[in-house]
Amino acid sequence: AAPAAAAPAAASSAAEQEEYDAAFNLLKDGYRERAIKSFREFIARHPDSPLAGNAQYWxxxxxxxxxxxxxxxxxxSKVGKDYPASQKAPDALLKIGYSHYELGAWVKARAALNQVIARHPGTTAAKSAEARLAKMKKEGR
Incomplete structure (x- = not known):
């Protein structure tokens, strides 16, 4: 499934938005390596942009x-560290948990997923974390 475009948290310049959208479109079109490079360049040029946290997430x-x-x-991890107020922070923490799960690091996965629930209760990310924890329990992990 293609990622959904996220609205910026605050006003960004038209040029910033255009640059971000170009990188996002590369990702959406499956050009992941090029998108990573473009998002890194975006962050380097606009470290204080309201879109920088989203760029790091992608x-x-x-x-x-x-x-x-x-x-x-x-x-x-950089999303939470460098952009803690980013709207992508809950999803980034969720994906840390998912990544640990994929690596078979069950304790780390569980810890990250529980952090999502504790820090971001009631969010879609928290519900997804609860679902993954239930799956892990069912799997005996």
Whole structure:
């Protein structure tokens, strides 16, 4: 499924939005490596943009989709560290949990998923974390 475009958290310049959209379209069209490069360039040029947290999230997501789970964890972690107020922070933490799950790191997966629920109660990410924890319990993990 193609990723859904996220609305910016605050006003960004038309040029920033255009640059972000170009990178996002690369990702949507399946050009993951090119999208990663474009999102990295966007963050380097616009580190304080309201879209920077989203850009960092999509770098993690591209790695996740390519099954580069260790790199995905590193990239998703930057969302929470560098952009804690980002609307993508709950999803980034969720994907850290999913990535640990894919690597078979059950304790780390469980810890990340429980953090999603504790830090972002009632969100879609929290509901997804609860579902994954239930799946893990059913699997005996």
């Amino acid at each position: 770098i993690g997501e591209a790695n996740y989709v390519m099954r580069n789970f260790r790199q995905a964890i590193e990239e998703f």
